[in-house]
Amino acid sequence: MTLQKVAIIGVGQTRFGNIIDKKAEELFAEAFLEAVNDVDKGIDISEIQEVYIGNSGVGGGQLGNFSSLMTDYVGLTGASALRIENACASSGFAMRAAILAVSSGVCDVALAGGEEKMNDTPRNRVRYWLGISGDMEWERLSGMTFAGVFALMAIRHMHEYGTKREHLAMVSVKNHKNGASNPKAHLQRETTLERALASPMIAYPLTLFDCCPISDGASAVIVCKADLAKKYTDTPVYVAGHGGSTDRLSVFQRDDVTSINSSVVAAKRAYKMASVKPEDIDVAEVHDCFTIAEIIAYEDLGFCPKGKGGKLLEEGQTEIGGKIPVNPSGGLKSKGHPVGATGTGQIYEIVNQLRGSVEKKNRQVSGAEIGLTHNTGGSGGTTVVHILKR
Amino acid sequence: MAHVSIPSYWKTLPQRYCLIGMKCKNCGTINFPAREICISCKQKSEFEPKKLSGRGKIYSYTVIAAGSAPPEFSEQEKLAGSFPVAIVELEEGLRICAQITDYEEEDLKIEAEVEAVFRKIYEEDKVIRYGLKFRPVKKRKSLP
Amino acid sequence: MSIGILGYGVYIPQYRINKAEYVKAWGRFAAAGIEEKAVPGFDEDSVTMAVEASMNALDHAKVDASKLNAIYFASTSSPYAEKLVSSTIAMALGAPPRVSVADFTSSTMAGTSALLLSLDFVASGRGHFALIVASDCPYADPGDFLEHPLGAGAAAFVVGEGTPIATIEGSGCTTIEALGERFRKHGEKFIETLGIPAYTQAVIMNTVTSSVKALLNSTGRKPSDFNFVVLPQFDGRLPSGIARKIGFEETQFVPSMIVSQVGDAGAASPLIGLAKVLDEAKPGHKVLVTSYGAGASSDAVSINVNEEIMKRKGAVSSVKDYLADKKYIDYIYYLKIKKMI
Numbered sequence: 109m110t111l112q113k114v115a116i117i118g119v120g121q122t123r124f125g126n127i128i129d130k131k132a133e134e135l136f137a138e139a140f141l142e143a144v145n146d147v148d149k150g151i152d153i154s155e156i157q158e159v160y161i162g163n164s165g166v167g168g169g170q171l172g173n174f175s176s177l178m179t180d181y182v183g184l185t186g187a188s189a190l191r192i193e194n195a196c197a198s199s200g201f202a203m204r205a206a207i208l209a210v211s212s213g214v215c216d217v218a219l220a221g222g223e224e225k226m227n228d229t230p231r232n233r234v235r236y237w238l239g240i241s242g243d244m245e246w247e248r249l250s251g252m253t254f255a256g257v258f259a260l261m262a263i264r265h266m267h268e269y270g271t272k273r274e275h276l277a278m279v280s281v282k283n284h285k286n287g288a289s290n291p292k293a294h295l296q297r298e299t300t301l302e303r304a305l306a307s308p309m310i311a312y313p314l315t316l317f318d319c320c321p322i323s324d325g326a327s328a329v330i331v332c333k334a335d336l337a338k339k340y341t342d343t344p345v346y347v348a349g350h351g352g353s354t355d356r357l358s359v360f361q362r363d364d365v366t367s368i369n370s371s372v373v374a375a376k377r378a379y380k381m382a383s384v385k386p387e388d389i390d391v392a393e394v395h396d397c398f399t400i401a402e403i404i405a406y407e408d409l410g411f412c413p414k415g416k417g418g419k420l421l422e423e424g425q426t427e428i429g430g431k432i433p434v435n436p437s438g439g440l441k442s443k444g445h446p447v448g449a450t451g452t453g454q455i456y457e458i459v460n461q462l463r464g465s466v467e468k469k470n471r472q473v474s475g476a477e478i479g480l481t482h483n484t485g486g487s488g489g490t491t492v493v494h495i496l497k498r
Numbered sequence: 499m500a501h502v503s504i505p506s507y508w509k510t511l512p513q514r515y516c517l518i519g520m521k522c523k524n525c526g527t528i529n530f531p532a533r534e535i536c537i538s539c540k541q542k543s544e545f546e547p548k549k550l551s552g553r554g555k556i557y558s559y560t561v562i563a564a565g566s567a568p569p570e571f572s573e574q575e576k577l578a579g580s581f582p583v584a585i586v587e588l589e590e591g592l593r594i595c596a597q598i599t600d601y602e603e604e605d606l607k608i609e610a611e612v613e614a615v616f617r618k619i620y621e622e623d624k625v626i627r628y629g630l631k632f633r634p635v636k637k638r639k640s641l642p
Numbered sequence: 643m644s645i646g647i648l649g650y651g652v653y654i655p656q657y658r659i660n661k662a663e664y665v666k667a668w669g670r671f672a673a674a675g676i677e678e679k680a681v682p683g684f685d686e687d688s689v690t691m692a693v694e695a696s697m698n699a700l701d702h703a704k705v706d707a708s709k710l711n712a713i714y715f716a717s718t719s720s721p722y723a724e725k726l727v728s729s730t731i732a733m734a735l736g737a738p739p740r741v742s743v744a745d746f747t748s749s750t751m752a753g754t755s756a757l758l759l760s761l762d763f764v765a766s767g768r769g770h771f772a773l774i775v776a777s778d779c780p781y782a783d784p785g786d787f788l789e790h791p792l793g794a795g796a797a798a799f800v801v802g803e804g805t806p807i808a809t810i811e812g813s814g815c816t817t818i819e820a821l822g823e824r825f826r827k828h829g830e831k832f833i834e835t836l837g838i839p840a841y842t843q844a845v846i847m848n849t850v851t852s853s854v855k856a857l858l859n860s861t862g863r864k865p866s867d868f869n870f871v872v873l874p875q876f877d878g879r880l881p882s883g884i885a886r887k888i889g890f891e892e893t894q895f896v897p898s899m900i901v902s903q904v905g906d907a908g909a910a911s912p913l914i915g916l917a918k919v920l921d922e923a924k925p926g927h928k929v930l931v932t933s934y935g936a937g938a939s940s941d942a943v944s945i946n947v948n949e950e951i952m953k954r955k956g957a958v959s960s961v962k963d964y965l966a967d968k969k970y971i972d973y974i975y976y977l978k979i980k981k982m983i
């Protein structure tokens with residue numbers, strides 16, 4: 109059996125933010141219908157044979173048979189469907205599952221998506237759900253939070269590499285600047301270094317501006333066999349490589365907390381499959397749930413040597429117009445982080461970047477041909493990386 | 499809100515109350531918490547209990563700000579406000595994650611010497627969950 | 643080889659609240675002779691304090707927890723009205739599963755009760771080593787003056803066969819029926835009193851005096867034979883009253899006074915007082931320890947200090963060390979961490 113090449117033919121994403129007036133399935137339907145309409149030559153939805161939907165189950169709700177609720181609501185009843193849960197990397201892994209389904213030859217067309225509603229849950233319960241993706245038995249039961257584990261990484265990164273709180277704030281400023289011109293972003297406003305540094309502490313050294321917001325949202329991606337792509341669209345984007353990996357669940361048990369090994373390994377696999385190197389990447393969406401995570405991602409993905417993430421920021425290399433623009437969408441920090449919808453939301457952004465179809469030109473990375481998405485679950489327990497090509 | 503059930507917690511009491519690590523008979527690595535497949539040699543090994551000293555150094559730390567603690571700790575948050583949590587590297591070389599207690603601001607730094615201390619961790623369904631925290635090593639007397 | 647006290651240790655939490663804080667809140671501090679008192683941290687209780695004192699005692703006695711045959715916990719403030727906590731302490735210390743345990747509760751006399759019974763446990767041959775730990779932080783309604791003197795602390799003693807630092811010469815006891823002086827009904831959190839000070843004082847004085855007399859009779863000692871005397875320390879004034887009645891001098895009982903800095907530590911007080919004088923005692927010294935529990939009963943125990951004590955001096959943190967290690971809190975924080983608001 110030879111592996112089929114896979115193409116992306118349609119992408120959709122809701123606005124990320126506080127979306128109180130839509131139920132989970134309504135949110136998903138919005139993203140799905142946008143993806144269907146995005147297939148410019150049209151597609152009959154009955155052609156979708158396999159469905160993978162990322163959802164981390166925040167707040168509880170329809171945790172059992174979630175995929176049936178979603179397929180039922182959008183008229184996909186009959187397709188095989190799975191809810192995929194890998195915390196914040198749920199829909200990144202849903203994307204990979206859809207790619208595997210097509211590349212294995214099992215089906216011609218598959219759907220990947222994600223959905224999360226977080227703002228309709230009482231504050232205390234959201235705090236409960238946010239903390240379930242790290243190690244429950246030891247980290248969580250020592251009072252640790254999601255921000256807390258990344259703070260542990262930040263303190264150590266500062267200690268070993270001289271990274272400063274200003275570097276963290278620079279991530280925030282950059283991503284807010286990008287997100288300010290993204291009509292689908294949760295926090296569409298710029299910020300300054302001074303404001304970011306002076307914002308309230310959440311988990312030392314991380315302030316409010318080092319943390320992504322709690323968002324609602326959905327995203328969807330339709331993939332098909334590459335040789336069928338032109339039937340559906342004139343502007344397919346091809347999956348050049350992908351890789352998934354795991355790291356030890358508890359951060360305190362990792363040899364090095366200044367790196368997330370699942371990112372390193374997933375990226376290595378994706379680069380190898382795509383036969384590209386980090387320096388070939390023109391644009392990337394990386395998992396900046398906390399600002400330190402973006403700095404660590406630069407290093408883990410090979411955009412700069414270990415410990416030089418802060419320097420890369422100082423040089424402005426990850427801004428639009430820089431050597432390797434990162435998170436032109438605003439990233440999780442500004443675009444928002446509806447946990448289960450984030451991974452396919454990143455694919456949505458990179459597909460538009462590669463097509464040159466970003467709504468606002470100041471956010472468009474000109475001439476981008478190869479893009480990368482990096483989606484991490486929890487504190488790095490899981491990571492998936494995709495490399496896409498025009 | 500049973501996050502870690504009482505039976506699961508109960509099973510780990512030797513680790514939570516008195517730092518019993520499990521030493522791999524195959525490669526000698528101390529596994530903490532206990533495992534069936536050794537973290538180091540990745541073998542299904544036999545393990546023997548090994549009491550850890552409880553002395554170590556802060557490897558990394560954070561301070562969870564008041565208002566952002568997990569719900570099990572909202573009671574503590576009300577009483578004590580923000581609180582530090584650290585990764586502590588024990589003398590035996592392995593690391594564990596725990597709160598720092600009875601501290602002053604200046605005690606929170608990488609490499610600071612700390613020792614394990616038995617404390618109330620949190621309460622759930624009226625049951626008190628005891629366990630270990632760490633505190634800065636004071637000038638405690640020791641035998642000559 | 644003889645049977646006696648092999649080692650001891652204390653624990654006093656680092657938080658202190660002083661008189662002035664109470665005066666600010668209530669206009670007065672209704673605790674005669676108390677300058678400040680110890681307060682458990684938000685993550686401490688009688689069990690956690692007991693574990694710390696016990697570890698010190700085991701270190702001091704050079705007895706490994708795995709050798710313990712009995713663990714007795716004494717307190718009026720066990721976090722559980724029903725459920726052993728000596729079992730919690732046993733596991734935290736690393737005692738073997740075959741250890742025999744008991745929780746002595748509901749009386750400020752529980753510390754000496756447990757100490758005497760632990761000696762019987764070893765003397766009867768049931769086991770070689772026993773640990774007794776008295777740890778207490780009594781609670782009363784903050785609106786009640788009875789709350790003002792209440793402090794916290796713990797003391798642990800390892801008794802068994804070996805070369806004791808001190809041996810028990812004898813003991814005396816007096817038990818009478820008394821009502822309404824200090825009590826806590828089943829299911830209640832706070833201790834109460836009917837508030838008849840003259841009556842309360844008379845009952846305490848008579849009972850303690852009587853138990854001391856019983857001890858003096860049985861041992862043939864006279865009050866002046868003792869270098870140190872530990873008297874009930876519910877406040878700072880009571881000991882001098884008792885001393886006057888029996889005929890003890892200030893030089894005998896003042897060295898044991900901890901109430902002015904620790905407050906009334908319930909069942910732990912007599913044993914913290916004993917620990918403090920043992921910290922200072924020399925071989926050949928004699929110590930008299932008394933306790934009192936409302937309801938009412940009193941133990942009086944005569945202790946001889948042995949040569950071995952010199953070898954153990956400074957082995958673990960002393961009462962003085964703990965008294966010096968402190969951090970002051972205000973009254974609002976005090977109410978918060980004692981979960982009274």
Ligand SMILES: [Zn+2]
Binds near residue numbers: 525527536537539541
């Ligand atoms: Zn091994």
